[in-house]
Amino acid sequence: MTEPTLPSISGLPFKHGHFDEIVEAGGGAGWFEVHAENYMGAGGPPHRMLEEVRALRPLSLHGVGLSIGGEGRLDRDHLNRLKALIERFQPASFSEHLAWSTHDDVYFNDLLPLPYNAATLTRVADHIDEAQEALGVRMLLENPSSYTELAGSDMSEIDFLTEVARRTGCGLLLDVNNVYVSANNQGFAPDAYLAEFPTHLVGEVHLAGHAAEMEADSGRLLIDSHDRRVDAAVWGLFKQLIAATGPLPVLIEWDADIPDFAVLQAEAAIADRALAAARGELIAAQ
Amino acid sequence: MTAAVSASDGEAAMAAALLAPDLPAPAAVANGRRFAVYRNNVAVGLIDAIAATYPAVLALVGEDFFRAAAREFVLAHPPRSPILIEYGGDFPDWIVGFPPAQGVPYLGDVARIEWAWNRAYNAADAAPMDAARLAEVSPEDLIASRATLHPSISLIASHYPAMSIWAQATERVERSDLDMAAAEHGLIARPDETVDARAISSPMAAFLSALSSGATIGAAAEAFGDEQDLFAECLTALFQLRLVVGLDAAAEENQQQEGGE
Numbered sequence: 001m002t003e004p005t006l007p008s009i010s011g012l013p014f015k016h017g018h019f020d021e022i023v024e025a026g027g028g029a030g031w032f033e034v035h036a037e038n039y040m041g042a043g044g045p046p047h048r049m050l051e052e053v054r055a056l057r058p059l060s061l062h063g064v065g066l067s068i069g070g071e072g073r074l075d076r077d078h079l080n081r082l083k084a085l086i087e088r089f090q091p092a093s094f095s096e097h098l099a100w101s102t103h104d105d106v107y108f109n110d111l112l113p114l115p116y117n118a119a120t121l122t123r124v125a126d127h128i129d130e131a132q133e134a135l136g137v138r139m140l141l142e143n144p145s146s147y148t149e150l151a152g153s154d155m156s157e158i159d160f161l162t163e164v165a166r167r168t169g170c171g172l173l174l175d176v177n178n179v180y181v182s183a184n185n186q187g188f189a190p191d192a193y194l195a196e197f198p199t200h201l202v203g204e205v206h207l208a209g210h211a212a213e214m215e216a217d218s219g220r221l222l223i224d225s226h227d228r229r230v231d232a233a234v235w236g237l238f239k240q241l242i243a244a245t246g247p248l249p250v251l252i253e254w255d256a257d258i259p260d261f262a263v264l265q266a267e268a269a270i271a272d273r274a275l276a277a278a279r280g281e282l283i284a285a286q
Numbered sequence: 287m288t289a290a291v292s293a294s295d296g297e298a299a300m301a302a303a304l305l306a307p308d309l310p311a312p313a314a315v316a317n318g319r320r321f322a323v324y325r326n327n328v329a330v331g332l333i334d335a336i337a338a339t340y341p342a343v344l345a346l347v348g349e350d351f352f353r354a355a356a357r358e359f360v361l362a363h364p365p366r367s368p369i370l371i372e373y374g375g376d377f378p379d380w381i382v383g384f385p386p387a388q389g390v391p392y393l394g395d396v397a398r399i400e401w402a403w404n405r406a407y408n409a410a411d412a413a414p415m416d417a418a419r420l421a422e423v424s425p426e427d428l429i430a431s432r433a434t435l436h437p438s439i440s441l442i443a444s445h446y447p448a449m450s451i452w453a454q455a456t457e458r459v460e461r462s463d464l465d466m467a468a469a470e471h472g473l474i475a476r477p478d479e480t481v482d483a484r485a486i487s488s489p490m491a492a493f494l495s496a497l498s499s500g501a502t503i504g505a506a507a508e509a510f511g512d513e514q515d516l517f518a519e520c521l522t523a524l525f526q527l528r529l530v531v532g533l534d535a536a537a538e539e540n541q542q543q544e545g546g547e
Contacts (some may be wrong), residue, residue, distance in 0.1 A: 040369045041408030044435075045479055065368025071297050078368060103301035107365040112304075115314070147324065148317035152296060185320070215319070223323060256334075262326060275373045277444060 006031055006060055006092045006204055006249035010271040015253055015260040018261040019049050026056060028261065029268055031092065033060035033251050039089075040081050054089050055252055060204065060251065061091035065107065068127045068141070069114040070100030075285040079134040086135055093204060093249075095140035095173045096131070098124065098161065108209050111144055113151035121167075124160075128168040141165070142173035142179045145181040145210075145224035157182075162198045172198065175206035176241060177253075190237055199245045207271065208253035227256035229267060234275070242278040249273070304328050305361050330374075332360035332539065339374050340400045342455035343393060355384055371408050375401055392466075395448035396455065399483065402440030402474035406481045414528035415476040423533065429504035432534040433497050438481075439529060441494055443473035449485040458516035477528035489513075492527070493520045 009030035012020070022028045032053055039046055053059070086094060093173060099111035114120050132139055143161060157216075161172055174197060183190035209228035213221045230238075230252065242248060252267040299312035304325055311318035330377060336356040337344055344352040359380050365373040378397035381387050423431070442448060449472040453459045471491035474483045486494075489510065496506040503521070510517040524530060 037368050037370060041371050043411035044408045044476065046408070047411075048479070067368075075368075081369075102368065103297055106301065106305075107367050107368045107370075108301070108305075108328045109335070109365065109368075110324060110327045112300065148315050148320035150296060151314040151316065167305060196338060208389060221320070221323070 006058055009275065010268040011058075011060060011251045012250060012264045012268055013049070013251070014051060014053050014169070015048065015254075015258050015261075016123075017258060018251050018264075019053070021261045022053060022163075028265065029057065031058040031060060031249070033062050033253075036061050036063045036082055036085055036094075037065045039085055050089060058092040059089055060088050060093040060095065060249075061085060061092070063096040064111070065101055066096050066127075066131065067100045067102040068096050068131065069112075069120070069124055070099055070102055070127075071123070072102065072104070074127050074130055075102070076134075079131060082131075083135050086137060093136060093140060094137050095142055095204060097142045097144060098157075098164075099144045113144060113146050113148075113150055113204070115150040116155040116157060117152055118155075121155070121160060121163055124163050125167040128164065128170050132168065132170065136206035138170060140171045140173040141177055142175055142206065143182075145175070145178035147185050147221070147223075149186060156198045157192065157197050158198070162201075165198065165201050171203035172201045173204045173206060174199070174241070175201045175208070176238050177206065177208040177210055177230065178224060180234050180237060182219060184222045192239060194237060194241050199241070202245065202248055205238065205241070205248050205250040206253050207234060207250060210234075224257065226253050230270075231264075235270065238271070239274050239277070242274060243281055245278075247275045247278055250274065300324075305359070306363060319493075326386070329357055329360060330385075332364065333357055335370050336360060336374050336377060339404050340377060340397055342400055342452045343397050346390060346393060346396065346451070347387065349516040351386070354409075355381065355387065358384070371404070375405075377401070381450060392444065392446035392448050392451055395442065395444035396452045397447055397473065399442050399448060399452045399472055402442060402472075402481055403481055405440060406438040406474050406476040409476060412437055412531040413448075413456070415525065415530045415532060417522075417525035419527050428533075429502065429507065431503050432500060432533070433503060433524070433530045434532040435494070435498050436475055436477050436529050436531050438476040439494070440474045441491055441498070442474065443469075443491065444472070445469050447485075448472065449483070473529075475527070475529055482527065487520075489516055490520045493517075493524070497524075 007030060011031035011033055012029035014032040014034050028131065034050060039050055063082060066074060097217060098115055101108050101111060128141065141164060150253050165172060178192050180190045185195060207230045208226045209230055210222045211225040215221050250271045252264060252271065254264060296314040299314065302310045303312050315321045333353055336359065341473065359377055360503040363376055363380065378394050378401055381397055382394035387393050426538035446466060447464045447468045447470045449462050449470045455462050470485045471488055473486045474481065492509060493506050496509060507517045
């Protein structure tokens, strides 16, 4: 099983509207991430654009439709499509989510929560074994954002992720914005979560913007909206994280109300300054 | 074991409640009110996907009407595959049968154009035959040939000027008054990198339709009767628009022999 890795610098999502600028800049970001399902059409311009971008920079292939946390069997056709993409585009990383998105053949286009217990742990580990076997790569599993707890959970998310990684050999994708959103919505401390996280397993970090809503009881609900800049509190958590771990590959996610490429580049520059600072601190500490 | 909410009950109950706004939040969800976030994410995500594929329909009926209609559609016809670029092909037929849209009789045809556009964009790639190669084929061989059309092609037949309505609604052309009684035929194809969507003549539409159902070029020519000049025009357009990816084996073989290789 191959273990491709992304460079420990910032990366950006590849949005088709930014294609010309990316080509003109000869890259314009350290690496690019795409949602695998957007390249599962039979042909057409998306494939060609991705080929050009891939020729310029390393690629992270991020799946949103495998439904690894689901009760049903993994979709073999979908695994085959992912395998074809991996063979064609040779990504430096393949990642998916600790969530389900398909039930009884209906695809919900959302990352839906599952309870954390012994039975779901076995199921998720089996699915990851199957995916890694079929795809021939070590994958990264991403922590979800959540809005409410589920009955039937008797393990912490961190224990669950750690045990899945131990059983399957997969790595983890740590989404710091998801940690912040979940912590707010479920009432735990995000820095304590990060301090406990098995960071030696982290192969990639995600950062993104979130929306805030006031609830009827004056509580604050955070929504993982990916439609704005990274929040200051999330930057703070990220800096805290990499001060402890050293530099990691970090993606600025942005999936709705896509801004100009320069706005994404400005966010990436903030991440790179933080990575440089973390590098300096590590050197100073040696 | 306490209050038996099995993992299984959780997923099935959640799946059902996500698509049925009238159902209460599933019992497994600790904070029922918060379940609305998942419900909203699912509906809005799918409505956005439909809106991205059908911008002309949206422009014609307005954002509020469109999103309300799309909400009904996505809840009744959720995707059956995680490939969202292939989602929404049954929206044109659905909108035709959607009672509040009856006042816009051409809406279904415009939606079909947009689905054809989406289909063409993501269709399999194939290299069109060069028009120059047509000159290398003898008239006899050509008449006996079957043309393989490009996989991206769709034909649209409308009782309305649907191609013109679509072009105006998507601001590809300036707005102007249209004769709503003027029927139009449309051709949507992507021979290379760009989707080509255009109104075509009724004879050209019949010609393409005959070729796509497997008629030889000769048989398709017979349908033109005395109007062989018109046939010649359509044949020229067929190659100029880069719609043919191959002629059938008999003609190809002859051509190779003539090419001396």
